[in-house]
Amino acid sequence: MALVENRSRRQRVAILVVVAVVAAWFAARALAGLLLDRWWYDSVTTSDVWRERFLAQLELFVGVGATTALVIGGSVWLILRLGRIQQAPTAGFIERYHVRMGPAHRWLLVGIAVYLVVHIGVAATQFWQQWLLFRFGGSVGVSAPVTGEDIGYHLFRLPFLAAASDYLRQLFLFALALSAVGHAMSGALRLPRGPVGSSRVAIGHLAMLGAGFLTVQALHDRFVALPSVAINRIGAFDGPGWTELHITKPGMVIAALCTLAAAFAAVWLARTSVWKPLAITLSLAAVVQLAVVVVLPMASERWVVAPAEAQRQLWSIEDNLEATRRAYALGDIGTQTMQPASNPELSVETVGDLERVPLFGAASMTSALQIVLGTTGTRISDVDLDRYVVDGVSVPLYVAARSASRPDLPERGWVQEHLVYTHGDGMVAVPANRTDEDGRPDVGAYPDAFGAAHLPLYFGESLGGWYAIVGTAREQLGGAEFSGEGVSLSSFGSRLVLALATGEPDPVFSNELTSDSLLLYRRSIRERVHALAPFLRLDSDAYPVIDDGRVTWVIDGYTTSSTYPASQFTSGAGVPAQSGLSGRSINYLRASVKATVDAETGETHLYRTDGGDDPILDAWSGIFDGLLEPEEELPDGLVAHLRYPTDQWTVQTNLLGRYHVDTAEQLFNGTERWAVSAAASDTVGPSAESAPSPAVDEFSVLGEAPDRFARVRPYGPGSATNPTSSRNELSALAVADHTLPTAARLVEPGPSATPLLSPQVAQSAIDADPTLARAITLLNANGSQVRFGPLTPMVTEIGLVWIRPLIVIGTSAASVPRLYGVAAVLEGQVAIEDTTVAAVEAVSAARSTATTDQAASE
Secondary structure (H helix, E strand, O other): OHHHHOOOHHHHHHHHHHHHHHHHHHHHHHHHHHHHHHHHHHHHOOOOHHHHHHHHHHHHHHHHHHHHHHHHHHHHHHHHHHOOOOOOOOOHHHHHHHHHHOOHHHHHHHHHHHHHHHHHHHHHHHHHHHHHHHHHOOOOOOEOOOOOOEHHHHHHHHHHHHHHHHHHHHHHHHHHHHHHHHHHHHOOOOOOOOOOOOOHHHHHHHHHHHHHHHHHHHHHHHHHHOHHHHHOOOOOOOOOOHHHHHHHHHHHHHHHHHHHHHHHHHHHHHHHOOOHHHHHHHHHHHHHHHHHHHHHHHHHHHHHHHHHHHHHHHHHHHHHHHHHHHHOOHHHOEEEEEOOOOOOOOOHHHHHHHOOOOOOOHHHHHHHHHHHHOOOOEEOOOEEEEEEEEOOEEEEEEEEEOEEOHHHOOOOOHHHHHHHOOOEEOEEEEEOOOEOOOOOEOOOOOOOHHHOOOOEEOOEOOOOOOOEEEOOOOOOHHHOOOOOOOEEOOOHHHHHHHHHHHOOOHHHHOOOOOOOOEEEOOOEHHHHHHHHOOOOEEOOOOEEEEEOOEEEEEEEEEEEEOOOOOOOOEOOOOOOOOOOOOOOOEOEEEEEEEEEEEOOOOOEEEEEOOOOOOHHHHHHHHHOOOOEEEHHHOOHHHHOOOOOOHHHHHHHHHHHHHHOOOOHHHHHHOOOOEEEOEOOOOEOOOHHHHOOOOEOOOEEEOOOOOOOEEEEEEEEEOOOOOOOOOOOOOOEEEEEEOOOOOEEEEEEEOOOOOOOOOHHHHHHHHHHOHHHHHHHHHHOOOOEEEEEOOOEEEEEOOEEEEEEEEEEEEOOOOOOOEEEEEEEEEOOEEEEEOOHHHHHHHHHHHHHHHHHHHHHHO
16 A cells, blocks of 8 residues: 555556556456356247346345445444554554554555455355255255254255355454454554553444354354254264254254353443453353363263164164165165076077177277277267167167367367367267177268268367357358357457457457357357256266257256255265266255257257156256256157166165165164175286276166166175175176166075176186186287276076177277177186177086086086
């Protein structure tokens, strides 16, 4: 401040002009971004998502800003109004401060207040979702254990109340500290028992701020801390237990009353300057808070609950079991028994299923398809396994999009990046269950890719932050024409808005744009869906569907919460980093929405698929009227390709290892606890032992579900300390059928004298086969290396068969995999043949021979 005050008038004017220009620039960019958002929403949906979100954020900004201005600004005004009070002779530091700062002291306080009002108001806008749910969320009709509130209170009220409580408590504490410093610097607040006493106004001001903090703390104890008992996270099972019921719940009520009494005492201090009531009540409130929050719960858990945990906590574990199964829809997952081998021969239906087993892993196909089928300026970065009906038969296909790729453009520049290379170059489709004559992926089987081989794909994956402009004087790559809706750039004003919002001046100065030019904004699937439905957590993998010559992207959307009473928390372990569930601590999950985006036009739809069983989606459906469409309106061509939500399945199967049981006693004892089995490595040789072993999670076919695909995860006996099975046995198979309505089940072994093989035991049998070992030794040389394909479990009449292809690839970066053979494992017997059916028939014959030899020897 002194630096400004010591300048000449001309210099001060120049500084103010520079500050004004910078502020105007940032304001113009912010306004441009706001306008561009509004235009984009108008071009994509008829639901007023933008307006509802903007108004909610505006309400929070104004409300929080006004509250901050009242508390902080009012405190600063009072400090300045008191003015400087004559200092005592001993207050040398304060005197030197005033000499040094001069009038800057006043500007410093005002600057701090203004900054805080704007900064805190802007920060508050990020809580707009909690604010809308607080206003429009209703009751669920189910009461939370121990606390008794409706679950709707926990889902809709508690998150906003917790955020508001944190804000207000921090606000009053900061105002108290700022006011204490300000009054001290002005001389109104002095050390006790000094030659001159403190100003009564200053003491009253600080006391009222303290009363505000104590009042908010009392309300927090009653309306936030007490209900939060239902989501307690102490111990192995989340939710309220004996301690929360008998100690924390009554203790929080007492703490709230004591804190409220201290608030009244603070008001009494402000009126009378009498400290004693405040000292007594504040000390009592602090002791009660310490006892209720720390001391008594620790003592109770150690000396009361732990010695008799089953007796005191079993009711709580029952609540945890029921709430967890309800919160994650685990109760919808059925159970069936895997029948023992009933037939020495394969049925015609099982042979048909075996013929559809995928041979190459989707991950290994990505680079191969890019090498063989890639085109200029595009990249195949993700391959998905799906099922298509070809000549009346359902067959597994690998499908992938040639998406536009900025790093792969042959020329870079604003015109090339935004006007020419505006789209990807169609789809590729390759059979997953058969090869060409040389054993390589049969890339020539479907050259037309069901009519989408060279369809311009304006929307897709890996397009984040990359806009395109169509309808310009510059011809697009391949002469493509866009046929969808976009943001019009026909006027100079709209181009100026785009330039300001993106920070690129080219839209304003380019002569390539015409009156027909359209802006394609938010072309990434995840960006697009998240902007339309920001309340959804999106799945890690969007997948394309080819239907009648068109390509539609499908992605699953989840509603989540971390305040569902008594439910077990999960951190999303095992889901990919790009998932909306990754790293999030939640205790409620529903896969309630299927979002679709037309790859050519960008037309976007959000279909509600929860069956009306998601209260969170009920609330959002009421807030954003018309945004969600009923499940029945899903096109039939897409329904045939829908799949069980990937990341939901990962979370559910992680929980099912504990929560597949029926009683609290079983859950508490853990005798039937499972863990997802570790997968065998896909490499051979010494490196296989050190390679990571992810859980088996291949997109597979299961013999008990003819003509249907399923995702399968095997379980083995688990423990509380090991993330994977502690014994190499198979306890069950978790199967997610890719149908609509979604269906999942646990397949458990039935009565059988022969233990079922785990994935690692099955792989060890393959590794130990002498004939195969010799072949691998020869193949792992001279510029080639051996890899294993997906490990697929098949439930057949002859028993559980593990199938794993053997793949040979080159060591160069531009190598294409080749199928060497298919290995089948049945009860420890191994066979390798050219096809899956032949391998299973051979291993069945080998098992029969071994059984006959054993009977003869006995």
